[in-house]
Amino acid sequence: MSSVRSIVLCLVLSMPAALPAEAQETCGNGSVTPTHRIGAPIPLPAATIRPVVTLIPLQADAPTLMVVLEGVVLPARAGAAARAIQTGVLAGLRDTPATFVASDEAPDRHGRRRGTVQFEGGDGLGERLLHAGAGLADVSFAPCADRFLAAEAQARAEKRGVWRQSRIWTDLNAAATGLPDFVLGRGKVASVGRSGRTTYINFGDNFRTDATVRLREALTSSLVAAGRPPESLSGRMIEVRGWARWRDGLDLELDTPAALRLWDEATDKGTD
Incomplete structure (x- = not known):
């Protein structure tokens, strides 16, 4: 992990030794018990986007969720190829058991929730998208910044997805x-x-x-x-x-x- 961090953070600055308990919970560190499964990919507009994913409940009486993923952004300038990669990752994860971890209590005006989507193994959808080069880490979402930058660094080093092009x-x-x-x-x-x-x-x-x-x-x-x-x-x-x-x-x-x-x-x- 130290080698990955050296790629990402070339300014040697002291980061907190541990995130606050609330931040750890928001980022979903550790294994989780699935409550939903990932639905079919949503068509992506040409504009700059945060990934949006549909979560289908495992229990019939629970609501379907539309989730705006925190900490991942796909700029418009990345082009159609990058959008195809993001759609492909989401399609490949369809029906995968997952859990939504909210970062905001209230839905937006479109009824969508904001947060992260975590898998049983402890990793999350945001990390998988960044690892595939299907977006950029938005470090303003502090709880997951370290983990998301590490996933992005691997894609950068191997020139996957958006990192194959200069227009990013x-x-x-x-x-x-x-x-x-x-x-x-x-x-x-x-x-x-x-x-x-x-x-x-x-x-x-x-x-x-x-x-x-x-x-x-x-x-x-x-x-x-x-x-x-x-x-x-x-x-x-x-x-x-x-x-x-x-x-x-x-x-x-x-x-x-x-x-x-x-x-x-x-x-x-x-x-x-």
Whole structure:
């Protein structure tokens, strides 16, 4: 596992030794007793999506669930091939016994629940999708971030699914298009500045058009404590991920160390 983590987290930052009990339960660590079986795959739109899966109850008097999976995102720019992979994984798991672990008490306006889907062996549907290269890990879902990044790292190392193509990347040194969206960006840092409690990582000299990554104060403090102050990123190639919007160029706010790594220290640079 340590070798996988070295691929994923090239910024050496201290992570909690253990997740809180509630977070462990949300991620579904350990074996579970199945309550449902996975239904037929749902047609995927061309837009950026979180996987949605139908869970058929094992007991006749229980309701069918529509679940939006936490921690996995498939960007629109990944293309039709990546959607076919995701559909294939879900089709292959049809009728597999599983359990839904909720991350939110209330359904959304479409009646869907959010959470993870766990199997008897202790792994989950999110991990299997990421391992197949059928999506990107969304580390803003903290309970499963470590596990999901480890599954993604294996797909990256073996160039499975989305990792076979270069279009999964957003070039942070080029003009942004298609925002807002979930992006996996990489680029060379032009400068680093600070205003109030926010640290700005800039990818060009024109702050009205060039990409900017903003760090929350807690993340800046974590970097400093780990001996990697944000100022040390100037001139370096970095990789970031998260939901970006358009505000005088690409604008992305990070709040977790797992969302940022040094690209020029990475061992999986060969994605085409």
